[in-house]
Amino acid sequence: MISIEQALKIVEQQEIERKTSDVDLDDSHGFYLSEKISSPFDLPSFDNSAMDGYAVSGIYDYYEIVGEIAAGDTSEKSLQSGEAMRIFTGAKIPSNTTAVVMQERTNEEDSVLHVDERISEGQHIRRQGNELALGETVFAPGHLISPASVGLIGSLGLNRVTVFKKPDVRIISTGNELIPPGESKSEGQIYESNSYALQSALNRFGFECREKTHIKDDFSAVKSGIAEYLDRSDVLLLSGGISVGDYDFVKQALEENGVTQLFYKIFQKPGKPLYFGRKENKFVFALPGNPASSLTCFYIHVLPLLQRFSGAAETGLQRLSIPISHEFEYGSERPIFLKAHVDNQTVSILNRQSSSMIHSMAMGNALVFFDGPKSVPEGEIVEVILI
Structure with missing residues (x-):
């Protein structure tokens, strides 16, 4: 023994x-990457607006509105000092833009934009490469692909990834x-x-x-x-x-x-x-x-x-050290895993601990581990394994 x-x-x-496999991005959630992913371009790949509003050139109280830019518009546009363009979230910033002003902080009257806030240079602009630079490591081998990981990988234009089977x-x-x-x-x-x-x-x-x-x-x-x-x-x-x-x-x-x-x-x-x-x-x-x-x-x-x-660098279940909500005594010499329930940052050891009984495990969400005989008062810190 x-x-x-x-x-x-x-x-x-x-x-x-370990074996590897190429999987579709749609099926990649929950796998561990077996190869590094590097950014194939700057992300964002161009300066774009962080919100709906107006791109303005210079810092003034009012501007002449000279156009509009929708998300996905690929044309090259430019502003002169004192001009503004209506712009939408994600749309490409025209050249010579000083800032983007929130729609809620403006008033438009006869193609003149009046601004109701103090403008700071660069406000509400997502700069090219601000999140990732070309060639930057996005994920190292062993990264667990989460829903957010799937979204980021997709934003890089990748539809397949190499993972550990x-x-x-x-x-x-x-x-x-x-x-x-x-x-x-x-x-x-x-x-x-x-x-x-x-x-x-x-x-x-x-x-x-x-x-x-x-x-x-x-x-x-x-x-x-x-x-x-x-x-x-x-x-x-x-x-x-x-x-x-x-x-x-x-x-x-x-x-x-x-x-x-x-x-x-x-x-x-x-x-x-x-x-x-x-x-x-x-x-x-x-x-x-x-x-x-x-x-x-x-x-x-x-x-x-x-x-x-599966390629995980760290294995096993999450372990916590938290207070027990009640007194408990355990007398056997063998280390034991006790069925328990964690709630409000405390843990309660459940009744019906026999190895033949699964009801208490079904009602619990954790195991409390004692490495030998224990007599613990309410509030003592114990080792908890989340299941």
């Missing part, structure tokens, strides 16, 4: 064969007692939920489950199912069958499929019987069957590997 820190280090130290992930759940939701349940049967939770967790962080299946507790079936799914996966997630019961065949089936064990069993609660293995450039996590254990292990140990595959 190893510590949480040792397990995380083993995951972090794995050499990963996300890993192919597949899920196998095991257990004779499990049946799919929607079927009639008999005494002794349980609805299978872990694969659904894991698939949703993948989606939550921008990943996709390519396939999932359920296999009964039969060694030959488990072995052949692992062989089939492992062949098509970068990361294979198994749920259940990894403990030491008579019908827990997953570990042996992985070994007979040529998977090398990197660790098995972690000194933590929940999620002690977690298995991590590798076969060439393919990785396997065999997760505990208890629902809360399965999701906790995904959040803490699986997600960082998936993020590394």
Whole structure:
């Protein structure tokens, strides 16, 4: 059995064969860039108006209005001292413009513009290259493409980007007692939920489950199912069958499929019987069957590997140090991840902490981590992991 820190280090130290792909800008959100993006031109590429108003030449109380410039007008226009042109947001500034005056600060009468404010040279003008200069680095490799990133990349005229491919992930759940939701349940049967939770967790962080299946507790079936799914996966997630019961065949089936064990069993609660293995450039996590254990292990140990595959420089979930809203006592020697809810900059540890109970995790949005026995008063700062 190893510590949480040792397990995380083993995951972090794995050499990963990252793959790249060109994707359409429309599909790029949530990917990490694999290549630098530099600005192909100055942004803005010309001086333009920051608002609707008037371009004026010189600083006077009134101007002669000599024309109008709409956004998208590509003609070359010029002002003489004392002249003004009606201009709209984004339109190209005529040469010899001193400033743009807001429409609300003016009065127009018989083609004469009267200005109701003191004019400052350069006001309300977006200067060429003010945001980005030609050749300037816009994004470095490893940048996570956000909606704003998509907008900026599009403003540079790029409709495709080169990104790190996300890993192919597949899920196998095991257990004779499990049946799919929607079927009639008999005494002794349980609805299978872990694969659904894991698939949703993948989606939550921008990943996709390519396939999932359920296999009964039969060694030959488990072995052949692992062989089939492992062949098509970068990361294979198994749920259940990894403990030491008579019908827990997953570990042996992985070994007979040529998977090398990197660790098995972690000194933590929940999620002690977690298995991590590798076969060439393919990785396997065999997760505990208890629902809360399965999701906790995904959040803490699986997600960082998936993020590394995707090109992320920093991995794992956001961690905070915030006060607890109530007294709490924990007596076990094992480090523990407790289901919790963060609200108004404090955290509350929820009831129903058993590894078989997922209701409290569904009601929560965080895990509180204690590295051993704790007795904390209300208001003490605790470590929180946002999920």
